[in-house]
Amino acid sequence: MTERDSTTITVAFQEAPPRVNEWRRFWRVFLQRRIVIFGLVILFLLVFSAIFANVIAPHDPYIGILADSLQHPNSTYWLGTDIQGRDTLSRLIFGTRTALMVGFVTVGIAGVVGVGLGLIAGYFGGVASMIIMRIMDALMGFPMLILAMLFAAVLGGGIQNVVIALSIATVPGYARVMNGLTLSIRENDYIMAERAMGSSNARIMLSHILPNAIPPMIVLVTLQLGGIIMAEAALSFLGIGIKPPGAAWGAMVSDGYRYLSNNPTLSFAPGIAIMLVVFAFNMVGDGLRDALDPRLRGIL
Amino acid sequence: MTTYIIRRLLIALVVIIIVTLIVFFAIRLLPGDPLIIFLGQQATQGGISQDELEHLREVYGLNDPILVQYGNWVWGILRGDLGTSIYYHEDVGVLMGDRFPITLHLGILAFIINIVVGVLLGLAAAIRRGTWIDAVTTTLANIGVCIPVFWLAILMIYLFGLELRWLPIAGYTPPTKDFWLNTQQIIMPVFCMAVTMMATTARLSRSSMLEVTRQDYIRTAWSKGLSERTIIIRHALKNGLIPVITLLGIGLGMVFAGSVFVETIFAINGIGRLLVTSIFAQDYVVIQSSSLVIALIIILSNLLVDISYGWLDPRIRYG
Numbered sequence: 001m002t003e004r005d006s007t008t009i010t011v012a013f014q015e016a017p018p019r020v021n022e023w024r025r026f027w028r029v030f031l032q033r034r035i036v037i038f039g040l041v042i043l044f045l046l047v048f049s050a051i052f053a054n055v056i057a058p059h060d061p062y063i064g065i066l067a068d069s070l071q072h073p074n075s076t077y078w079l080g081t082d083i084q085g086r087d088t089l090s091r092l093i094f095g096t097r098t099a100l101m102v103g104f105v106t107v108g109i110a111g112v113v114g115v116g117l118g119l120i121a122g123y124f125g126g127v128a129s130m131i132i133m134r135i136m137d138a139l140m141g142f143p144m145l146i147l148a149m150l151f152a153a154v155l156g157g158g159i160q161n162v163v164i165a166l167s168i169a170t171v172p173g174y175a176r177v178m179n180g181l182t183l184s185i186r187e188n189d190y191i192m193a194e195r196a197m198g199s200s201n202a203r204i205m206l207s208h209i210l211p212n213a214i215p216p217m218i219v220l221v222t223l224q225l226g227g228i229i230m231a232e233a234a235l236s237f238l239g240i241g242i243k244p245p246g247a248a249w250g251a252m253v254s255d256g257y258r259y260l261s262n263n264p265t266l267s268f269a270p271g272i273a274i275m276l277v278v279f280a281f282n283m284v285g286d287g288l289r290d291a292l293d294p295r296l297r298g299i300l
Numbered sequence: 301m302t303t304y305i306i307r308r309l310l311i312a313l314v315v316i317i318i319v320t321l322i323v324f325f326a327i328r329l330l331p332g333d334p335l336i337i338f339l340g341q342q343a344t345q346g347g348i349s350q351d352e353l354e355h356l357r358e359v360y361g362l363n364d365p366i367l368v369q370y371g372n373w374v375w376g377i378l379r380g381d382l383g384t385s386i387y388y389h390e391d392v393g394v395l396m397g398d399r400f401p402i403t404l405h406l407g408i409l410a411f412i413i414n415i416v417v418g419v420l421l422g423l424a425a426a427i428r429r430g431t432w433i434d435a436v437t438t439t440l441a442n443i444g445v446c447i448p449v450f451w452l453a454i455l456m457i458y459l460f461g462l463e464l465r466w467l468p469i470a471g472y473t474p475p476t477k478d479f480w481l482n483t484q485q486i487i488m489p490v491f492c493m494a495v496t497m498m499a500t501t502a503r504l505s506r507s508s509m510l511e512v513t514r515q516d517y518i519r520t521a522w523s524k525g526l527s528e529r530t531i532i533i534r535h536a537l538k539n540g541l542i543p544v545i546t547l548l549g550i551g552l553g554m555v556f557a558g559s560v561f562v563e564t565i566f567a568i569n570g571i572g573r574l575l576v577t578s579i580f581a582q583d584y585v586v587i588q589s590s591s592l593v594i595a596l597i598i599i600l601s602n603l604l605v606d607i608s609y610g611w612l613d614p615r616i617r618y619g
Contacts, residue, residue, distance in 0.1 A: 134318055260457065267454050279442065
């Protein structure tokens with residue numbers, strides 16, 4: 001008996017994985033690819049310029065000098081001016097604020113609502129799942145952008161309504177992923193053990209299922225941020241998003257379109273800004289996925 | 301398999317009913333009275349009496365309780381009557397019938413380009429992993445998914461339309477009328493519509509192929525001494541391309557979403573432009589019906605994708 005015990009102990013000892021510092025491993029994998037670092041740097045710069053927009057913007061983004069209307073890039077106006085004589089660079093910098101704010105607030109709202117719905121549907125199953133997931137399926141029947149367009153039109157534009165429209169359009173994605181995660185986490189032995197010990201449903205959901213679903217959700221949120229910022233730009237481009245004089249990249253592309261032949265920078269510059277943000281979020285999302293849960297490759 | 305199909309059909313039916321509810325009740329929240337807006341110009345010109353307004357309201361059924369209006373709307377759709385546009389004064393079915401073939405023409409071409417180029421690039425990148433082919437494809441795909449369609453369209457108009465003067469910057473002539481002009485006109489719109497899809501397809505088929513080539517059975521095939529060609533075509537491709545089928549459903553959504561911008565910018569009278577015009581005209585009849593039709597098409601094609609998925613991959617049907 002004692003002999004067997006000691007062997008089990010040695011075996012267990014031998015099989016124990018080497019101690020790794022999870023946090024250090026995370027950073028090592030996360031920063032492994034140079035493109036991820038590039039994305040991080042861009043994001044850092046964007047967040048910086050969003051926060052300190054009024055300090056770093058060389059000119060007033062809303063009030064232009066009419067005499068300086070439609071200038072080509074020069075030493076005073078690095079990216080030229082629009083028809084009202086407003087500095088394109090300053091509007092771009094202030095546009096970062098709009099883009100990031102819409103992005104973060106939208107994923108915040110849609111993430112919380114979607115994760116909640118997916119968790120409830122996946123955990124309780126049955127009627128709850130039937131009702132929640134079918135509504136999500138129905139919302140997913142529309143292309144995300146068209147759904148956002150419909151709600152933005154119904155609600156009437158403006159930053160607040162754009163956030164609501166984009167949230168409604170992106171909730172189903174979170175709910176569906178969370179539903180799937182909950183279904184698979186629920187089957188684990190430790191959940192059964194919790195239940196056998198008499199834990200309440202709320203406790204199991206919040207302190208056992210939710211924490212295990214957080215890594216993939218972080219990846220999803222990061223990858224979605226780029227898409228949401230792109231969608232906001234698209235709505236503003238069509239004229240049902242951020243209202244003038246608010247600085248929004250999409251609206252700047254569309255304003256500049258009218259003066260395309262003599263001043264293409266007006267349209268091109270904000271487009272490049274949109275691309276950079278989306279690219280940065282995608283790359284950082286890819287890096288997070290590899291570092292947090294490589295199994296998600298190809299799924300998210 | 302039959303139970304799987306029946307289950308999927310029932311789910312689709314429920315989803316479609318919910319879609320009609322969303323479309324109807326969400327759009328009815330549109331601010332403003334559509335009749336007043338539409339009659340606005342006439343009212344300022346000659347004026348319209350309260351009685352006439354009431355009469356029109358009655359004609360369009362705007363006085364009925366909302367549930368009755370919903371019932372009438374659904375009943376109309378079941379009979380193939382999509383209603384009459386408030387803005388265009390035309391039957392919505394006719395309006396959409398005129399525009400659908402145009403969107404479909406652009407969309408199908410974009411989709412074919414997407415599948416052919418996207419899958420080939422993805423495959424090449426996966427097979428030659430780590431080489432310059434992989435590096436170039438991955439970079440292009442990563443950039444491709446970030447390009448805003450509306451911006452790409454403007455960029456192309458500037459470059460090929462205004463500077464080089466190679467292509468017309470707007471319009472759509474039916475191919476039956478002038479095939480050559482039509483081809484010139486649709487090159488830019490089709491390319492713009494295809495880019496995001498192509499990048500997504502390339503990324504997906506690359507990662508899915510890499511996943512498959514790591515499987516044991518592929519190693520077995522190698523150790524049997526089969527040629528690379530046989531392994532890829534006969535063994536890897538079959539499983540590697542299953543996830544790509546999902547793109548059929550996603551791609552359709554991208555076609556419609558893309559058509560909104562591409563058709564607006566290139567002044568092409570398709571479904572996407574109709575939707576935008578109706579939103580600005582607050583023509584809820586057209587918005588309701590056209591968004592419903594788009595959702596129906598996507599749900600039904602996703603149903604087909606699901607069924608073919610279950611047929612191709614037994615793990616799903618029993619899952």
